Amino acid sequence: MLLRAGPYAYMSKKIIIIVAILIVMLGLGFWLAQRGFERVERPIEEEEISILDEIEQIQPTVIDQQIGEYLADYYGQTNFGGRTYCEYELFGVEAKDQEIVYYLWAFCQEYYIDQNNELQAGMALGGPVALTARIVDGQLTFLSHRAFEDDYEAAKEVFPEIYHHRLEEDAARDMRFALAARSQAEYELLPGLGK
Numbered sequence: 001m002l003l004r005a006g007p008y009a010y011m012s013k014k015i016i017i018i019v020a021i022l023i024v025m026l027g028l029g030f031w032l033a034q035r036g037f038e039r040v041e042r043p044i045e046e047e048e049i050s051i052l053d054e055i056e057q058i059q060p061t062v063i064d065q066q067i068g069e070y071l072a073d074y075y076g077q078t079n080f081g082g083r084t085y086c087e088y089e090l091f092g093v094e095a096k097d098q099e100i101v102y103y104l105w106a107f108c109q110e111y112y113i114d115q116n117n118e119l120q121a122g123m124a125l126g127g128p129v130a131l132t133a134r135i136v137d138g139q140l141t142f143l144s145h146r147a148f149e150d151d152y153e154a155a156k157e158v159f160p161e162i163y164h165h166r167l168e169e170d171a172a173r174d175m176r177f178a179l180a181a182r183s184q185a186e187y188e189l190l191p192g193l194g195k
């Protein structure tokens with residue numbers, strides 16, 4: 001004589017199997033979500049926040065001075081043995097991995113004193129520049145730059161789209177920069193006005 005299981009026994013087995021499958025799927029889903037969150041999202045957020053926090057710890061006047069010095073030393077040119085004076089307009093800053101990129105329009109003008117003790121303008125450069133920097137021991141250190149004097153289309157490939165409308169020549173901006181560079185040169189190079 002065979003014993004037959006009742007309809008409830010068969011149904012309770014189905015329910016147990018379905019509940020077990022749901023628990024396994026739910027656990028696997030949580031595990032995958034947590035693993036993806038820890039591996040992808042969390043380190044990027046912490047990294048970007050820490051870089052931006054470090055930048056905010058540096059005084060804006062110090063950053064301004066460092067950018068001006070970097071441009072004078074590595075972007076500007078001296079073809080007449082003079083001194084380079086630079087002005088710039090900062091478009092924005094972006095954190096990429098462990099590096100910081102400053103997007104700006106730069107203008108550098110060489111000035112020198114000729115044989116008649118008169119101030120003369122030498123080599124001039126101007127255009128979009130992307131400066132790459134890094135925080136080293138709490139200090140901003142500039143590593144390199146990319147300059148695009150007349151190649152605005154190439155600059156648009158590097159500069160974020162939000163700055164594209166500013167990547168064209170602007171006579172008023174260039175005049176303002178030229179006057180500021182000349183004033184600084186007159187103060188520092190002409191006898192009796194500066195050093």
